[in-house]
Amino acid sequence: MLNNGKNTTCGFSDEIVSYIYDEATPAGRKSFEAHLAGCALCADEFAGISEARLSMFEWQREAFSTLETPEIVIPYVKKAFRAEPIEPVGVFAGLRGWLTITNWPVTVAAVLVICAGLGLLAMTFIGRGATEVASNNMDKVAVAPVAIENKTVQPPEVAGVTVPLDPTPPTQNVASIKAVDTPRIRPNRPAVNPVQRRATELNAGRARVPQSRKPPVLNSYDDSDDRSLRLTDLFDDIGG
Amino acid sequence: MLINLTDEQLVELAVSEDSEAFGEIVRRWERKIFALCFGMLGREDDARDAAQEAFIAAYRNLANFRGEAKVSSWLHRIAVNQCLTTKRRQKTRAEDFLDDEEGAADRAFVASPLLSPARTTEKGERMTLVRQAVGALPLDLRQVIVMKEFEEMTFQEISETLELPLSTVKSRLYTALKQLRMRLERTPVEVV
Numbered sequence: 001m002l003n004n005g006k007n008t009t010c011g012f013s014d015e016i017v018s019y020i021y022d023e024a025t026p027a028g029r030k031s032f033e034a035h036l037a038g039c040a041l042c043a044d045e046f047a048g049i050s051e052a053r054l055s056m057f058e059w060q061r062e063a064f065s066t067l068e069t070p071e072i073v074i075p076y077v078k079k080a081f082r083a084e085p086i087e088p089v090g091v092f093a094g095l096r097g098w099l100t101i102t103n104w105p106v107t108v109a110a111v112l113v114i115c116a117g118l119g120l121l122a123m124t125f126i127g128r129g130a131t132e133v134a135s136n137n138m139d140k141v142a143v144a145p146v147a148i149e150n151k152t153v154q155p156p157e158v159a160g161v162t163v164p165l166d167p168t169p170p171t172q173n174v175a176s177i178k179a180v181d182t183p184r185i186r187p188n189r190p191a192v193n194p195v196q197r198r199a200t201e202l203n204a205g206r207a208r209v210p211q212s213r214k215p216p217v218l219n220s221y222d223d224s225d226d227r228s229l230r231l232t233d234l235f236d237d238i239g240g
Numbered sequence: 241m242l243i244n245l246t247d248e249q250l251v252e253l254a255v256s257e258d259s260e261a262f263g264e265i266v267r268r269w270e271r272k273i274f275a276l277c278f279g280m281l282g283r284e285d286d287a288r289d290a291a292q293e294a295f296i297a298a299y300r301n302l303a304n305f306r307g308e309a310k311v312s313s314w315l316h317r318i319a320v321n322q323c324l325t326t327k328r329r330q331k332t333r334a335e336d337f338l339d340d341e342e343g344a345a346d347r348a349f350v351a352s353p354l355l356s357p358a359r360t361t362e363k364g365e366r367m368t369l370v371r372q373a374v375g376a377l378p379l380d381l382r383q384v385i386v387m388k389e390f391e392e393m394t395f396q397e398i399s400e401t402l403e404l405p406l407s408t409v410k411s412r413l414y415t416a417l418k419q420l421r422m423r424l425e426r427t428p429v430e431v432v
Contacts (some may be wrong), residue, residue, distance in 0.1 A: 007352045013410070013411065014407060014410040014411065014414070017397070017410050017413050017414045018410065021388065021395075023394060023395055023412075029426055048418075048421045048425075049414070049418065049421065050417070051421060051424075052420040052421035052424060053389075053417055054418045055366070055370045055420070055424060056370065056374070056385065056389045056417075056420065057389065058363075058366070058367075058370075059367050059371065059374075059389075060369040060390055062363070062367060063278075063284075063367055063371075064275060064278050064279075064390060067274075067284055068421070069271045069274055070270070070274060070291055070292065072266050072270050072291065072292055072295045074259070074262065074263070074266065074295060074296060074299050075296065075299075076259040076262075076299075077257075112290040133341050146257060182360070213377040226357070
């Protein structure tokens, strides 16, 4: 019971709360208990404060003590990457930086790329050089004097039987070209010009023209006995 | 080992972006801060949100912690401010919507299966009254009584956290209990 709300603790308010919450010193507890035994107002006050404290205690026990602690989630900010500046010291300072432990994979990769690039360049140059050598050699072959030998072709022998050759003796000598002793190198043929290719295709088509179609005769000269090489013969060959 | 470090040492590490150090601070104080928020706000959901926001605010303001005050004082100050912000937000919401006091009481009180329904109802109503009475206390008195009852701190710890003399803490607690008693006696619970 309150005494109209006035302070009726005889100055023992601190001792009341210390006693209620069991934080009083042994000497203070003894003193307060002795005072309570003799002061009704303080005893009444003590009872009221204890009841209020009990309500708080019950509320905490019933409503809070059974609750689980919430999981606190903190949105941690990741540490920003800060590149340490390499202070240039000397001529090879930059190179030293590349050779650090953290940068060596990058260094190795860069070296490999550079070596691969140089290798490709070298192969290209070598290839071109070889081509030039080959083309030069082919020119030499064409220019070199050709040693033509007159040879009488002997009829081949097959199973002991001599196969007669065409009775018409060849009017031209079979020539064997004695080339300069150079290695056979396939010349680097230039790319076929599309116009040339088309001409070739056309010629090939012309070569397929049936044999019965004779080329037009431009003059009265009968050249049926003429056995010299003609352009039309070449076309025929290509078509055949 | 982080467990062996003081709160102040952990904050120093946390300032240098050591998330593990701040995690240890959270582990040490999450229950107490949650208890403080529950005592100040009276509702579990509000207390969880307020505690979460308080720790996030603490993490964001790590750089502002100068080390002049204790980490407990700093965390409590942040938590109390967060509770006040939550209460202001609730006040604004209550103007537009009806405050569900009965629902809050149900959430705040878990009935024991041994009690009769009548007793359960009486207890639930009592809890609601206590919650409202604590909520009506002035901030400085409310904080002390909540720290004593919910965080179970000693007078000395409260004194160090709030940076108040020991006698001031006891005096405030006495006054809080006295006011609480007055409110509870004013509105008695009807026994069915």
